[in-house]
Amino acid sequence: MGFRHISKDIKDRALWLRSEGYITDDICEILGISECSIRRWKNTLDEHGTVIPPSNLLQGRPRTLNSDQCNDLFTMLEDTPELYLDEIQDWVALSHDVSMLKSALHALIRDAGSTYKMLCKAAAECDEEARAIFKTFISEHLTADMVVTVDETSKDDRTIFRRWGRAPHG
Structure with missing residues (x-):
């Protein structure tokens, strides 16, 4: 499976199904997601309290x-x-x-x-x-x-x- 955006409610639903005892392979087939994604979402949920990881503030070149x-x-x-x-x-x-x-x-x-x-x-x-x-x-x-006065009619405005x-x- 390639990269695609998966909404927060699908991620929450996948983790809920897993916590209710559903088989991981069945969840992946029904929702069209991978086992790695479910593990990653579970780790993110345990670490940050939500399935959406916080944005990285240090993005780009220093x-x-x-x-x-x-x-x-x-x-x-x-x-x-x-x-x-x-x-x-x-x-x-x-x-x-x-x-x-x-x-x-x-x-x-x-x-x-x-x-x-x-x-x-x-x-x-x-x-x-x-x-x-x-x-x-x-x-x-x-x-x-x-x-003594000087005629400056030919002055060309060059200056430092x-x-x-x-x-x-x-």
Whole structure:
């Protein structure tokens, strides 16, 4: 007999018939089940109190990073969202001594609800403290005849600033 789903009431009925003294071969023939199944259901009933075994909570492949390591990773991504996957991969390898594929790392970050978005350049380059220091320096040390202006019409927006970074989904 091949594998097929057998309902709980059939399993209960087979065990009841066996406890009432029916011959196991007759039970198997009537219900279309095997002797091994009856023994397995009896063991499960004795062990767990029901003919349905409890589901295994540890299904699938074990996770590469535990919860503490994942928390460290997401904290680091909040602080520096502009890191590329290979840089994140290096950070995980150095700080947690865990080797991860980029695809697995990307899936972990994506499943946590983080996306890869364009960063706001103006907000990233805006530093109010540096701007105040610059204004103070200009007002104290320069005069109008010392100022030279430059035409930036051919500026091509190349910068050391990274344009893309990770952010929460939404």
